[in-house]
Amino acid sequence: MELRDIEIFLTLAEELHFTRTADRLHVSPARVSQAIRKQEREVGARLFERTSRSVRLTPIGERLYADLRPAYREMREGMRRARLAARGETAVLRVGMLPGNAHDLRPYWEAFRDRHPDWGLRIRHNPFIDPFDPLRNGEVDVLVSWLPVEEPDLTVGPVVFTESRVLLATPDHPLAARTSASVEDLGDFGVLGPAAPLPDYWEDAFLPFETPSGRPIERGPVARQMDDILTTVSTGEVVHHLGAHAARYYNRPDVAFLPLRDAPRLRWGLVWRSDARCERIRALAGVVRDLGTADL
Numbered sequence: 357m358e359l360r361d362i363e364i365f366l367t368l369a370e371e372l373h374f375t376r377t378a379d380r381l382h383v384s385p386a387r388v389s390q391a392i393r394k395q396e397r398e399v400g401a402r403l404f405e406r407t408s409r410s411v412r413l414t415p416i417g418e419r420l421y422a423d424l425r426p427a428y429r430e431m432r433e434g435m436r437r438a439r440l441a442a443r444g445e446t447a448v449l450r451v452g453m454l455p456g457n458a459h460d461l462r463p464y465w466e467a468f469r470d471r472h473p474d475w476g477l478r479i480r481h482n483p484f485i486d487p488f489d490p491l492r493n494g495e496v497d498v499l500v501s502w503l504p505v506e507e508p509d510l511t512v513g514p515v516v517f518t519e520s521r522v523l524l525a526t527p528d529h530p531l532a533a534r535t536s537a538s539v540e541d542l543g544d545f546g547v548l549g550p551a552a553p554l555p556d557y558w559e560d561a562f563l564p565f566e567t568p569s570g571r572p573i574e575r576g577p578v579a580r581q582m583d584d585i586l587t588t589v590s591t592g593e594v595v596h597h598l599g600a601h602a603a604r605y606y607n608r609p610d611v612a613f614l615p616l617r618d619a620p621r622l623r624w625g626l627v628w629r630s631d632a633r634c635e636r637i638r639a640l641a642g643v644v645r646d647l648g649t650a651d652l
Contacts, residue, residue, distance in 0.1 A: 361391040363428070365395055367380055372410070402416070403416060449639075452490050457605055457652070463647055484550070515644075518623050523537040524597065535615075539567055539568055547576065548584075
C-alpha cells in the first residue's frame with residue numbers, strides 16, 4: 357500500500373465522506389474511490405460500507421485504521437525529523453493556536469527562544485472543527501485551547517491567558533445600541549453552530565447551550581472558520597459570542613462587538629498528547645508557569 361493511499365484511507369476513516377476527504381487532501385473524489393477500491397482488493401474485504409446517505413467503516417476497516425494510524429504518525433514524524441536534520445535544525449516545537457491572538461503571547465514565545473536558541477518555534481492556526489486531530493495526527497506538538505479539555509488521551513498543562521467575552525452583532529442590531537450584553541440575551545436570538553460536532557462539555561464551556569434562566573440558546577447556521585462567523589453575523593442572521601481578543605484582531609465595520617458582562621472568563625491553556633515524550637513541550641510549559649497566566 358502506497359503512502360498516499362494510506363493517507364487517503366485514514367482521512368476517509370475520519371471524515372466518512374468522499375468529497376470532504378478529497379477536499380482535505382486536494383485530490384479528486386475519483387482518486388479517493390480508486391485508492392479505496394485498490395486497498396479493498398489488496399485486503400480481500402470491504403473496508404467501508406457505502407450507501408447513498410452514509411459511509412462507515414466495516415469491522416475490518418476499523419481494525420486497519422487502528423493499526424495504521426499510529427504507524428503513519430510515526431512515519432510522518434520520522435520524515436519531519438529527517439527534513440530538520442537536512443536543514444541543520446535540531447528540533448522544532450509546533451504550536452497550534454485556536455485563538456487568533458498569537459501576537460499577545462509574544463512574551464512566552466520570546467522567553468522560549470531565549471532559553472532554547474537551538475530549538476525552532478513554529479506557530480500555526482488550528483481549526484476549531486476537529487480541533488484535537490492535529491495533535492493526535494502529529495501535525496502540532498502542543499495546542500493552545502480553551503478549557504476545560506477532558507479527553508482521555510490528552511494532557512492539560514498551565515493556563516496561558518484568560519479573557520472576558522464579547523457578543524457579535526450587526527451595528528444596527530437592537531443589542532448594538534446597548535453598552536453591554538448579557539448571556540440571557542443569547543436566548544432571544546440564534547447563534548452559530550459548529551459545522552461538525554464538538555464534544556458537548558467543550559462546546560458548552562465556550563458557548564453554553566442554555567441561558568442562566570434555563571432557556572435554550574438555539575444553534576442556527578453553521579461555521580467552519582472565523583470568516584464564516586464574521587460573514588454570517590454581518591448579514592444579521594444571528595448574533596454570536598467570542599473571546600474578547602476578537603474585537604481587536606477581527607474588527608470590521610459591519611460587525612459590532614459588545615462586552616458580555618455576566619459570562620465567566622475564558623481560560624486558554626496548553627494541551628498535548630499524553631503519550632508525547634517531548635522535552636520541548638515541557639520547556640514551553642515551564643516558560644508559561646514561570647511567567648504566569650496573562651490577564652488579557
